[in-house]
Amino acid sequence: MAHLPAPARPRAARYTVVGTAGHIDHGKSALVKALTGTDPDRLKEERRRGMTIDLGFAHLDLPSGLRVGVVDVPGHERLIKTMLAGAAGIDLVLFVVAADEGIMPQTREHLDILRFLPVDRGLVVLTKMDLVTDPEWLALVREDVTALVAGSFLERAPVIPVSARTGEGIPALVEALDRALRDLAAPDADAPARLPVDRSFTMVGFGTVVTGTLWTGRIHAGDALVLLPEGREVRVRQVQSHGEVVDEARAGQRAALNLVGVAKDEVERGDVLVAPGTYRSSRVLDVRLRMLGSAPPLRHQDRIRFYLGAAEVIGRIRLLDRDRLAPGEEAVAQVRLEHETVAARGDAFVIRRYSPMVTIGGGEVIGADVPLRRRGRATVELLKSDAASDLDARVLAVVEASGTAGTTVEAVVPPLGLVRDRAVELMRVLVERGQVRSVRGRVFAANAVEGVGRAVAATLAGYHCEVPWRVGMPRDELKRRAFPAGDDRLYGDVLERLVAAGEVALEGTFARAREFAPVRTAEETAAAERLDALYRRARFTTPSREEALAQVGDRSVATRMLQVLLDEGRLVDLGSDMLFHRDAVAEAEMLIGRQIEAHGPITVATARDLMASTRKYVLAVLEHLDARHVTRRVGDTRVLLRQPGPR
Numbered sequence: 001m002a003h004l005p006a007p008a009r010p011r012a013a014r015y016t017v018v019g020t021a022g023h024i025d026h027g028k029s030a031l032v033k034a035l036t037g038t039d040p041d042r043l044k045e046e047r048r049r050g051m052t053i054d055l056g057f058a059h060l061d062l063p064s065g066l067r068v069g070v071v072d073v074p075g076h077e078r079l080i081k082t083m084l085a086g087a088a089g090i091d092l093v094l095f096v097v098a099a100d101e102g103i104m105p106q107t108r109e110h111l112d113i114l115r116f117l118p119v120d121r122g123l124v125v126l127t128k129m130d131l132v133t134d135p136e137w138l139a140l141v142r143e144d145v146t147a148l149v150a151g152s153f154l155e156r157a158p159v160i161p162v163s164a165r166t167g168e169g170i171p172a173l174v175e176a177l178d179r180a181l182r183d184l185a186a187p188d189a190d191a192p193a194r195l196p197v198d199r200s201f202t203m204v205g206f207g208t209v210v211t212g213t214l215w216t217g218r219i220h221a222g223d224a225l226v227l228l229p230e231g232r233e234v235r236v237r238q239v240q241s242h243g244e245v246v247d248e249a250r251a252g253q254r255a256a257l258n259l260v261g262v263a264k265d266e267v268e269r270g271d272v273l274v275a276p277g278t279y280r281s282s283r284v285l286d287v288r289l290r291m292l293g294s295a296p297p298l299r300h301q302d303r304i305r306f307y308l309g310a311a312e313v314i315g316r317i318r319l320l321d322r323d324r325l326a327p328g329e330e331a332v333a334q335v336r337l338e339h340e341t342v343a344a345r346g347d348a349f350v351i352r353r354y355s356p357m358v359t360i361g362g363g364e365v366i367g368a369d370v371p372l373r374r375r376g377r378a379t380v381e382l383l384k385s386d387a388a389s390d391l392d393a394r395v396l397a398v399v400e401a402s403g404t405a406g407t408t409v410e411a412v413v414p415p416l417g418l419v420r421d422r423a424v425e426l427m428r429v430l431v432e433r434g435q436v437r438s439v440r441g442r443v444f445a446a447n448a449v450e451g452v453g454r455a456v457a458a459t460l461a462g463y464h465c466e467v468p469w470r471v472g473m474p475r476d477e478l479k480r481r482a483f484p485a486g487d488d489r490l491y492g493d494v495l496e497r498l499v500a501a502g503e504v505a506l507e508g509t510f511a512r513a514r515e516f517a518p519v520r521t522a523e524e525t526a527a528a529e530r531l532d533a534l535y536r537r538a539r540f541t542t543p544s545r546e547e548a549l550a551q552v553g554d555r556s557v558a559t560r561m562l563q564v565l566l567d568e569g570r571l572v573d574l575g576s577d578m579l580f581h582r583d584a585v586a587e588a589e590m591l592i593g594r595q596i597e598a599h600g601p602i603t604v605a606t607a608r609d610l611m612a613s614t615r616k617y618v619l620a621v622l623e624h625l626d627a628r629h630v631t632r633r634v635g636d637t638r639v640l641l642r643q644p645g646p647r
């Protein structure tokens with residue numbers, strides 16, 4: 001981050017990161033210098049001791065225009081942790097073997113580590129060629145190397161002899177690099193940002209700077225990010241890539257970020273910068289674990305060192321269906337960490353023994369931030385099917401399990417170890433396929449939606465059979481019967497869609513099946529008309545229900561028709577067993593309204609005189625008008641709120 005602002009050069013179209021690997025003193029750093037012109041050993045101690053102690057960084061532009069970030073790792077056996085941090089984000093490895101020495105212990109160990117990482121391409125570089133004069137020896141070394149990499153991702157890798165001292169083979173290496181990286185798929189720049197920090201330092205005038213390879217997403221100056229596992233919020237003041245100020249760093253690119261909101265001591269290698277609300281820290285992981293053939297057996301609860309991204313965390317292995325895992329074996333297991341770290345489904349990891357420190361295996365995260373699981377075959381079966389099943393099916397299963405209560409995108413993130421944006425994306429696909437319905441922030445499985453639709457239709461049909469004379473079913477009763485529990489949004493949505501599809505009609509407070517029309521006998525119709533006339537005549541002094549029913553023949557017929565008149569609004573219920581014909585209500589409203597307009601606020605006594613009725617009825621009418629905001633009570637009087645008349 002030395003000089004800024006640097007003039008923005010045309011940016012390379014694509015970026016990639018290459019890393020070294022190999023035994024100590026085999027010429028990894030010299031090779032990086034020969035390739036890039038930059039000595040990756042920048043520490044005084046490194047230069048004094050002639051060995052790499054910390055990660056080194058350089059870059060070069062290939063003839064094809066690809067800009068390559070180079071991460072140089074130490075070969076020392078005590079610095080494997082550093083090597084792992086450097087190797088975590090690389091796209092291609094320069095697998096270095098000194099031609100004069102051949103395969104050595106960390107040649108093997110580095111390869112073992114790489115077997116578990118996502119890196120799937122590499123070049124075998126035979127260094128120090130100037131020191132080898134014996135062709136037989138060289139043939140022997142080549143044979144050993146071929147045997148070593150057999151069966152690994154390096155099996156078909158080109159073997160390129162070079163000398164950093166004479167420069168021999170360097171152009172061929174550049175060419176081979178270009179060829180090997182040509183068809184490299186770009187990592188996901190649209191996923192949320194995730195940058196494992198591999199270095200943090202301060203710069204005078206800048207404050208805290210962190211570097212790392214951006215695994216996914218993009219980072220811009222001004223972005224707010226979260227530093228995990230602490231969860232501290234930070235802001236990016238400036239982004240640089242390969243020594244240049246850039247507007248944006250993209251997935252697959254090395255980036256140096258000047259951060260606001262965090263001191264240098266508060267960030268360390270292994271921390272991870274992520275977009276807010278996306279990745280989370282975990283302490284317990286479900287994993288698929290493979291043991292190296294050369295590893296000592298692993299026992300349940302063995303203490304191990306767990307490596308993911310640039311982090312090393314101590315933890316214990318929980319074997320779920322056995323007590324021992326033998327060399328070369330594979331199992332579904334859990335890792336219980338002593339500190340939180342960032343992990344996501346699909347992440348690669350490596351484990352080493354706690355002590356002595358030997359690489360023993362690695363694998364893939366199946367679930368992050370999961371509960372400790374009961375040991376046993378059943379759990380293993382569950383995790384295996386879980387690991388095998390497609391993510392969208394797993395999301396759908398969670399939504400289906402939520403039934404008519406529904407769930408949210410946020411709620412499916414932790415159980416599946418997903419990133420929020422990934423969950424959003426999967427949910428969108430499920431919605432598009434019609435398997436999930438999203439209603440105002442909640443999601444429901446299609447089968448739950450359909451179930452409610454069927455219940456509404458069946459409930460209405462049943463009601464229409466039972467009560468054919470009624471205009472429909474009161475909507476609150478329909479909901480109570482068809483949808484006794486669940487989220488109201490789902491019910492509202494289903495009903496809306498049934499209406500839109502023409503299957504259900506809503507009329508006031510009633511719902512009915514579209515094709516339904518009330519059916520009444522001649523006797524019923526006659527009874528309805530008689531009741532109508534009776535109330536119309538009674539005007540402002542009406543009979544009680546009992547009295548009215550008694551005047552209309554068959555009691556059950558009369559009771560039903562009284563309900564019909566109420567349903568249809570021909571009768572108005574004023575409470576306390578007082579029913580008025582709607583014409584009477586309209587007339588009372590008109591009388592009272594005109595009186596107030598002409599003479600100002602009206603008392604109950606005046607209203608009573610006007611309606612020529614008793615206090616009981618007049619009070620009921622006035623309260624009805626108050627409730628409808630025609631009048632308002634002020635002390636002992638009513639004032640007019642709006643012109644009288646039907647609404």
Ligand SMILES: Nc1nc2c(ncn2[C@@H]2O[C@H](COP(=O)(O)OP(=O)(O)OP(=O)(O)O)[C@@H](O)[C@H]2O)c(=O)[nH]1
Nearest residue numbers: 024025026027028029030051052075128163164165
């Ligand atoms: N003759 C000769 N010497 C070399 C060549 N490459 C590296 N060396 C020497 O070998 C020694 C080790 O080289 P480095 O590049 O530091 O080795 P390294 O693999 O980076 O070592 P670590 O980082 O400590 O693992 C140095 O003294 C180099 O000068 C080469 O091509 N020819």
Ligand SMILES: [Mg+2]
Nearest residue numbers: 028029051052
């Ligand atoms: Mg070195």
